[in-house]
Amino acid sequence: MAVATTRLKAAIGYSSHIGRRTENQDFAAACLADARSHHGLVAAVADGVGSRKGGRVAAELAVRSFIDDYLSQSEALSPQKTAGRALESINHWIHLQGIKDENLKGMACVFTGIVIKGRRLHSFHIGDTRLYRLREGAMGLLTRDHKPDGAETSNFITRAIGFDEAVRIDYRVHDVMPHDRLLLCSDGVHGKLNDTQIGNILAQRLSPDETAKKLIDLAMELGGDDNTTALVIDIFELPPATVKDLDAFIARLPMRDPPEVGEEVDGFKLEAMLSDGIYSRVFRARDLNEPRTVILKFPKPHNLQADTSARQAFVRETWVASRVQHIWIGSVLLLPPKRQTCLYVAQPYYEGETLEKRLSRKPAVSLTEGLDIAIKLAKALGSLHRAGVIHRDVKPDNIILLRDGGLKLLD
Template sequence: MNGSLQVQFGIASDTGRRPRNEDYAGVCLASPGRRVRQGIVAALADGVGGAKGGRIAAELAVRTFIDGYYAQPEPLGVQRAAARVIEAVNRWIVAQGRADPALENMASTFAGLILRHRNAHVLHVGDSRVYRLSDGQLARLTEDHTLNRPDYAHVLYRGLGIEEAVRLDYGVHPLRLHDRFLLCSDGVHGTLTDVALRSLLMRRDTPEAAARLIVDTALDAGSSDNASAVVVDVVGLPAIEHTELESAAANLPILAPPAAGEELDGFRLDAPLSDGRYSRLFRATNLEDGRSVVIKFPQPEVAADKTFRLAFVREAWVAARVRSPWVGEVIELPPGRQTRLYTVMPYYEGETLEQRLRRKPSLALAEGVEIAVTLARALSALHRAGIIHRDIKPDNVILGRGGRLTLIDLGVARLPQLEEFPTADVPGTPSYMAPELFAGSAGDERSDQFALAVTIHRALSGGGYPYGEVEPFSRPRFGKPVPLARGRGDVPAWFDQILARALSPAPADRFGDVIEFAQELENALAHGRPEIVRRRPLYERNPVLVWQCVSAALLCAMLALLARG
């Protein structure tokens, strides 16, 4: 455990048909005695079997690398610190291989993985490999340094001890929660295909069980070499710092949105999804892995640059802190890949709630309540993290297959301790904004509850608004919401009463939180609560008569006092 970076790991190594095991692997979770901020290290080395001292070279490479890396100054950075240690290890192996006949030509491969903050740093020389399983996709993060000829595919041309100056491959990849990494020797990948490895890793056994299964499967499949595997699961990530995001956003230019068919930063823009006042969305293909994504580009000259950069920071910040099956994600790109300001999100199959409202048949009451409950859960996940969405509306709700619902567009969210938008660009969609927002409030959990209630009202009324549609810059009046029962006969009075409470112009009169609101709807629907007709008090029915009666009573009391005097 490194701060809030948490991993689980497992190691398995077997001699197989060889007389001795010349593989060596190790994992170090930075302990209090070490520099915790330097990360978590996993390494695997495979001693060259055709030379003397292969096992010694492999063990020396792993042990010395781990100890040497933590001994480097932290400001040096991962790449420079790792390279410095590997160069020293390589010089020692080369020198010993020349000086000691018992270790003549000793050599080894090396594959290292350093998990630090929110990145995975991969170091590699030789033909041991590093893989990453992320979102069901297996990617090989290393390239073998072997001769590209069928009869010599096992012959290394780069490795520790092979060259006086080692040429170390280095790569950095953003971490995602539940990523699974595999480090393995050629005794594993030389027998098992990438398809087979993915299948074994996808079983999601414990890392220890997964490593043992991979090694045993390789040996059962006929591997004639030592077989070793290290499996590392990422089970906790540190929250990204907003200062990092602000720095990244400040260095990215805001340009006019591109057109469909263009390629940008390794993405192909396939088709536009929407073209709004503030942003243009494209469905795109990530050319690195073939997955479909959505890219959102800001529309320049509509709002201040500062506003767009704040929106970029907010979406990335929320994605790093909130993990919920109902809240949309943001894909973090590797450093240096992004050349302009935009946001990349997964592509969610389905349609927006707004699109659903435009087609027949209309939503049934039970379907509307289910949407309300799921949306409330998504909002609750945000609220627990101190995040206020501030733009709940049908356009920002995606209805997927199998009843999946995803709440998207967190660019205008209110975040704790982060800078607010300029006054001229106060966020929100007028028809969904609670009365207090028009009065200058920044928004809170109960204003999100109000927007949720407006969204549900629209969903079940066929597109109508409880207080009428509000135009930008207008000052709406909040009297009594239009009851749903007026437009459809299957809506009981109790539903309108619950909805009316969430739609109350006074925040204090709404539910304590969105979960209470959702539970009230769910429980009432499940138990078929009967209609409750509340008799309106005389003051609501005839306030003038009430005051006339009060005045008459006061007059009578005054006359009685005068008569006594």
């Protein structure tokens, strides 16, 4: 048995160039917390504005303090609260120093920071630094430049850390998936490279360090004269989804009337109905996007209470499958968020028969065969118990006897 790891696994790469300036006022850093911690990954990039010395001081202070303050707070607190407080404190200090210290007069910086905790990406954005995400070949910009309407190409910004006594932060929560690639960059990158050029380099899947350097080099080749900084993060593995994560995802999915054989749902062709119970309808389906056969289970809502119960049941089933991985336990297929448009559970299709059917046909189950089934089932239940999960519906109809002699405990 393998209980899914709580460890976030990622690779981080960085590159920066002074351009034709006398000082590099950009600053970026990242930290992947210790395996014993649940803080996850924190990263940030900042670009100084204002006086030459003050800009660099503001950028470095903002990034270092953001990371240090977040990691020093309790893991039980939300990233929004811990990181938000840190940025408010940083803004207050930088604003005061820009007033009191003549050498740092007008010091400020634009800033983009992220926290990846669990299976969520929390972004904190002020100014015109940027956060991009590459997923399955498609790139998206996850931040919005704070510039006057109609002046998107100008150097004028409307928000920065240190501008005012209070800071307005764009806080967003995004889903994150294995194989996502993230880019945090200063305007030295996106000011010279368009989104297509940036996306093409990210999609080459060079190492994070090589990718960051390639972005910087191309910006310089195209005449870049500003400080230019890129921080690239590759996500390899995520902790298992929590009940809260799954509940938030499933809550967004509408419940539809159960489909019929022959229909297509999210790229699945429904080929045969396997069961039509009071609470759900189950189909064998063919995946039109890749060569595999799957099982799709659709809820049958009757009223608001049934709707709520169905969602809770689907959350529990998906959470258990993501948390416990065992050779004798059926798994759940976690589909990309953009693919699934309604509420259902997808599972691999297991060739075989239920224990219920086996018990009803001849020849009768022999002692040897019965012991083999019992031992495998006991091991499956033992793995669930060690993970803190109690299966409340163990019955012959929820046990699949595979053609190769294996077994799968479902539901």
